[in-house]
Amino acid sequence: MMMALHDFTAAGVMNICCSRHQQTGMASTRQRPNSMPELPEVESVRQCLAQARPSLLGKAVQQVQILHDRVVAGDLKQLGQILTGACCEQIQRHGKYLFFGFRSHQQADQIWLAVHLRMTGRLYLVPRQEPLPRHARLMLHLDQELTLRFDDPRGFGRVWLVDDPARVTADLGPDALTLGRDLFLERLHRVKRQLKPLLLDQSFVAGVGNIYADETLFRAHLHPGRRSDSLTSAEADHLYSALHQVITLAVQLKGANIDGVFEAGQFPVAVYGRQGLPCQVCGVLISKIRVGQRGTHFCPVCQCC
Missing domain, CATH: 3.20.190.10 (MutM-like, N-terminal)
Known part of the structure; x- marks a missing residue:
């Protein structure tokens, strides 16, 4: 009003x-x-x-x-x-x-x-x-x-x-764009949570939302419901690399142009908003589930575990 x-x-x-x-x-x-x-x-x-x-x-x-x-x-x-x-x-x-x-x-x-x-x-x-x-x-x-x-x-x-x-x-985590590998891994080892809700938690890392959480987990080949304390050292390291690559590329391309996000954005989504469409890697249809009460897009084959 x-x-x-x-x-x-x-x-x-x-x-x-x-x-x-x-x-x-x-x-x-x-x-x-x-x-x-x-x-x-x-x-x-x-x-x-x-x-x-x-x-x-x-x-x-x-x-x-x-x-x-x-x-x-x-x-x-x-x-x-x-x-x-x-x-x-x-x-x-x-x-x-x-x-x-x-x-x-x-x-x-x-x-x-x-x-x-x-x-x-x-x-x-x-x-x-x-x-x-x-x-x-x-x-x-x-x-x-x-x-x-x-x-x-x-x-x-x-x-x-x-x-x-x-x-x-003061209550936010480090910024996702400038977050270093060592600090990320240190913070990751302190928590025991599902990966999707963890990435969305602004006190863990600031700036990640639904789009880039889904894209990060796809690039890391990790299921969104996987618990953080179950990751191997190699998987944890791969998760950081995926997050860094996704956020850096998205900033370079001025964000994503889907679901009303900036029209100038050119970031190419692989899973977010693509439920029912074939995975660009394996061809299996992208699924949408709820993890931590949030709609979540993932590939059942590429992110099977």
Whole structure:
């Protein structure tokens, strides 16, 4: 339900967004509805906003506009007052979280805007005059006639202010993109759980969701229901290699373009969403089962044990 509109300018206003039209020099992170962005898709957003021409970095917030109250977790007025006049200096990511570092002339320290896209959140850096879409939730109007806009059809995404991203990431595991082999194996040896739920546990490793958990286990030739404490040393090592390869490749290809995940994504899924279709390795039909109460895709032959 549409909430009251809140504005904050230099005299008192606020706003938020992310990029889209590559053909006009604006970077694209568009999703279809019902998507669940995972680490590669969120990293694509970070790179898009930081590296696009024009980039979000170095832009100052002139106005903040909150279109739906519940998109902000915290004090609406404080968010608007703090961000108005502040310049974006950094964009960081950990797991599925984005962190935008802002600083103003009145602030000695950076203040961070944390963003979690959840199911269908999208960030667009667009020309300010672009028509407002139906599901816009928050906008940051910037200099150079740009707007950072947060759209979210289902409305589960959230933004909030933090003084340090570590406050948000303290309960998360290491980031899947930068996780080293030794640390992964050390953490793996501490737990006794089914592999699919373990990979989805953000306190074990941050950033992996349904898509890349299924793809990792397929590449590792491991059944999703297999227990972690049953793995041999070679299997555990192979699991790390598979995770590293899948996440690295997915980031390079800007994520996956299935089930509403970023249209720019080119990651080639082998099992996720392919139930009833032949395995690209052995030809047996891909199955979908529930493991840890989550829909799970796997090959009964390639992942028999």
